Amino acid sequence: MTESPFNVLSLSGWYPGHMLKAGRAMQEVLRLVDLVIEVVDARAPASSRNPRFREMLQSRPAVLLLNKADLADPRVSRRWQAYLEAAGERVFLVEAQGLGDPARLLASWRQLAEAARTERGARLARTRPLRVMIAGVPNVGKSTLINAMSAGRRAQVGPKPGVTRQNQWVTLREDMELLDTPGVLWPKIADKEHELRLALAGCIRDEVIGIELLAEFLWVVLSRQPEASAAWSRYGLEAAPTTYADFIAAVARRRGLLQAGGRIDHERSATAALKDFREGRLGRISLEVPPERRADEVPEKADA
Ligand SMILES: Nc1nc2c(ncn2[C@@H]2O[C@H](COP(=O)(O)OP(=O)(O)OP(=O)(O)O)[C@@H](O)[C@H]2O)c(=O)[nH]1
Numbered sequence: 001m002t003e004s005p006f007n008v009l010s011l012s013g014w015y016p017g018h019m020l021k022a023g024r025a026m027q028e029v030l031r032l033v034d035l036v037i038e039v040v041d042a043r044a045p046a047s048s049r050n051p052r053f054r055e056m057l058q059s060r061p062a063v064l065l066l067n068k069a070d071l072a073d074p075r076v077s078r079r080w081q082a083y084l085e086a087a088g089e090r091v092f093l094v095e096a097q098g099l100g101d102p103a104r105l106l107a108s109w110r111q112l113a114e115a116a117r118t119e120r121g122a123r124l125a126r127t128r129p130l131r132v133m134i135a136g137v138p139n140v141g142k143s144t145l146i147n148a149m150s151a152g153r154r155a156q157v158g159p160k161p162g163v164t165r166q167n168q169w170v171t172l173r174e175d176m177e178l179l180d181t182p183g184v185l186w187p188k189i190a191d192k193e194h195e196l197r198l199a200l201a202g203c204i205r206d207e208v209i210g211i212e213l214l215a216e217f218l219w220v221v222l223s224r225q226p227e228a229s230a231a232w233s234r235y236g237l238e239a240a241p242t243t244y245a246d247f248i249a250a251v252a253r254r255r256g257l258l259q260a261g262g263r264i265d266h267e268r269s270a271t272a273a274l275k276d277f278r279e280g281r282l283g284r285i286s287l288e289v290p291p292e293r294r295a296d297e298v299p300e301k302a303d304a
């Protein structure tokens, strides 16, 4: 996306030491696990996928879980699911928060993990619980998923990246162990828009990017949506504001963030808009769509 006006900005290069360590720890423990659940954000399934995992996982069986489906545009998510499945991935679209009964997910994980364990050697079979690693970039809902699967709040969760700092095993009743891992990014993100998509989804700390730049990116994202009227009307606007200044002024007005003399509290207004987006109050918005399929590729299934 080199045409993006944001791509002239320099990248933050946010890759703190604890992520490097966490990546190594994941690699070490990998030989102990039967199945890897790679969690990504359903609003940005490509951008929130750590490219390093592919090399790291090698032949280890893996499942791709598109989480926070409640925040993503369902039509776009169905396209992503079809696109990824056509590429040979096993894909689940879920809401870890409010998952309800995890039985169906657990049954499919069990089946895959058992098959993998059997394939690795009969010796291993049935001598120990199945082991499933949950991996992904920060803040995609790995720990929330583990809590939902284990019917308890054993893993710490929070609306910021970097909540989980260490590998943590959680034993399920059903003869299965889940490994919660810290969110891991990679050292070189390709372009600024990619970094901004990650940040908007909460995978990179706001302070690293700058709250106002993020809010400006949000305004651009909303402006690109074919139907963003829910977002605009929330701020008392009838149509897309043509400038960021108009957007943030409307947010400030609606949120009571005008200071004496009518000055806008820019930082708090930007924070409020981001919070609205992240909590789904601006509608279900996807940050990217799958690439167009070539004519000779498998056609998409009709919408169910
Ligand atoms: N809307 C919505 N929010 C979710 C969902 N799953 C998780 N969250 C929220 O996302 C935030 C991050 O969740 P965590 O489970 O801490 O994410 P994590 O991947 O473990 O994050 P790190 O430990 O920082 O890598 C929390 O505020 C969760 O409540 C979901 O399905 N939908």
Ligand SMILES: [Mg+2]
Residues within 6 Å of the ligand: 142, 143, 144, 156, 157, 163, 164, 180, 181, 182, 183
């Ligand atoms: Mg966590």
